[in-house]
């Protein structure tokens with residue numbers, strides 16, 4: 218992979234050029250003492266040294282609410298598909314979120330390719346930034362998601378006075394050539410990048426005591442563990458853990474009609490297995506009607522089902538769920554470590 | 562980076578279909594016959610389902626109830642239980658609905674060929690099974706014995722009475738019916754569907770059981786099948802789950818790692834017993 222250098226003073230002009238000339242640029246901004254991805258109006262808003270964002274950048278590829286079809290009602294209804302996709306630059310995406318997007322790519326393109334996701338994805342440029350300041354609940358190194366080798370067009374690493382830029386695609390290279398002042402990276406600077414990444418690894422506070430490859434096997438043995446009931450008792454079934462998760466991609470589908478009842482739309486919106494009605498069916502049945510089975514299902518998706526279906530991990534260790542959960546039960550790391558203990 | 566090119570068509574766009582016939586079959590149940598407006602055949606297998614849209618209300622997964630041997634149109638039999646099914650029940654002939662599918666794997670008709678088949682239907686489990694029964698009857702020589710055990714709650718809740726009468730009369734169909742609770746006029750068998758089993762004599766070496774009914778039924782029917790010596794691989798069942806997309810995306814239908822809309826809704830008991838939370 219080719220690497221360049223952008224001096225820090227040249228970063229603002231690069232971002233400004235992108236904002237003015239290229240496309241909508243989305244980046245992490247400060248929000249109420251935390252960080253959130255949002256449209257950048259000017260470079261000054263961009264915070265590249267953030268720990269993590271409230272919501273993952275997946276929201277720009279798989280929005281919280283998205284129209285799928287529009288229809289006209291009446292004697293002869295007419296329907297048309299709705300696919301909204303515009304060129305987008307996701308600037309400052311952390312490696313774990315890049316890994317999560319790689320999972321979404323597989324999930325939405327396997328078997329029945331989903332045009333709504335894939336059209337947005339095709340038009341999105343991903344400019345990553347290494348996470349050197351991890352949030353206290355993150356455990357990315359244990360899952361191999363602290364750095365990314367693929368899944369980005371450009372990847373930045375802050376090495377003090379400048380950024381090393383790894384070029385991941387020709388699209389990324391073109392943007393650099395067109396809009397940034399760069400120079401070749403020296404061996405010293407590449408070594409500096411390594412050492413920054415190494416130092417960051419030491420800043421993670423949570424560790425998984427099991428390798429990700431062993432998780433499906435561990436979970437195979439853990440179905441009847443008392444842990445599920447014990448831990449899930451405090452669950453509020455609020456769904457915060459699934460809303461903030463970069464690897465959750467389940468949804469609900471609903472219809473809406475205008476007041477004059479002449480036309481309407483069908484949309485999808487984020488939904489998830491921690492909500493009470495997720496598996497409810499007509500006639501009052503609910504296949505996961507208790508907290509225990511919902512809690513277990515989510516953990517099995519994260520550690521086993523998604524891996525077995527799509528060949529990618531269902532959790533990237535970002536720690537957002539643990540930060541969001543008022544009951545303090547949502548972290549997969551805690552559950553997996555505990556089950557590992559039990560299995561000894 | 563993206564393993565597949567952006568597709569041309571939306572998987573969420575329904576085909577339009579016209580409602581051409583409505584037939585009440587019980588208090589809350591009707592059969593609806595549709596024709597695709599583009600003139601194409603739906604092209605389904607028995608045991609598959611469609612996502613039926615009533616625009617402005619929503620979508621619901623509904624099994625095909627007609628056999629694919631019936632050309633030009635298809636039938637859905639629907640119990641009125643909620644938003645979409647209620648809106649459907651209020652439609653008039655000529656109305657337009659949306660249809661996506663057919664989805665799911667369907668019954669393994671190729672494996673059933675040349676074999677004896679015992680069909681066990683509980684309540685509206687007969688809706689999807691009717692597609693298979695009529696398929697077998699239209700290709701009668703390709704299959705062995707056809708035994709149908711059908712259970713309803715009450716005589717009033719018997720579905721497809723006309724067809725049941727027709728099947729009763731056929732020499733090449735062994736139909737046994739029961740109701741959970743009889744009434745003055747009912748002279749037939751009374752008891753749950755498994756109580757019919759003592760009247761059936763089968764050759765366990767060459768029989769498949771195909772079972773569809775309410776969730777509570779499966780465990781009891783499987784136990785009966787075991788008593789008769791039918792192996793797990795030849796006990797076939799269709800499972801109901803909440804479904805939104807029908808195409809393996811929304812996650813609602815998941816049982817453990819399995820997406821019922823994709824790998825199912827039809828499973829062998831050998832598969833089902835490996836799943837937790839399945840029945």
Ligand SMILES: Cc1cc2nc3c(=O)[nH]c(=O)nc-3n(C[C@H](O)[C@H](O)[C@H](O)COP(=O)(O)OP(=O)(O)OC[C@H]3O[C@@H](n4cnc5c(N)ncnc54)[C@H](O)[C@@H]3O)c2cc1C
Pocket residue numbers: 494497498499500501610619620621622623624625637638639640641642643644645646647685688689800801802803804826
């Ligand atoms: C593969 C498959 C095949 C099927 N085939 C048939 C068939 O051939 N014929 C047939 O009649 N049915 C069939 N069904 C069942 C049918 O899909 C449901 O009855 C239908 O989806 C109900 O939709 P509705 O909009 O009418 O009801 P809804 O308005 O969605 O709900 C009806 C009832 O379900 C419960 N419910 C729904 N949503 C919730 C929620 N969010 N929280 C709590 N409870 C809720 C409530 O009790 C509500 O009264 C099939 C289902 C599957 C999965």
Ligand code: SF4
Pocket residue numbers: 458461462463464465519531532533534535536537538539547548549
């Ligand atoms: S499960 Fe939690 S830690 Fe894992 S990716 Fe989702 S939000 Fe992050």
Ligand code: SF4
Pocket residue numbers: 451452453454455456457458459491541542543544545546547
């Ligand atoms: S685990 Fe926590 S965040 Fe998730 S639903 Fe339960 S209480 Fe809410």
Ligand code: FES
Pocket residue numbers: 803804805806807808809810811812813814815820821822823
């Ligand atoms: S119904 Fe959506 S995944 Fe099966």
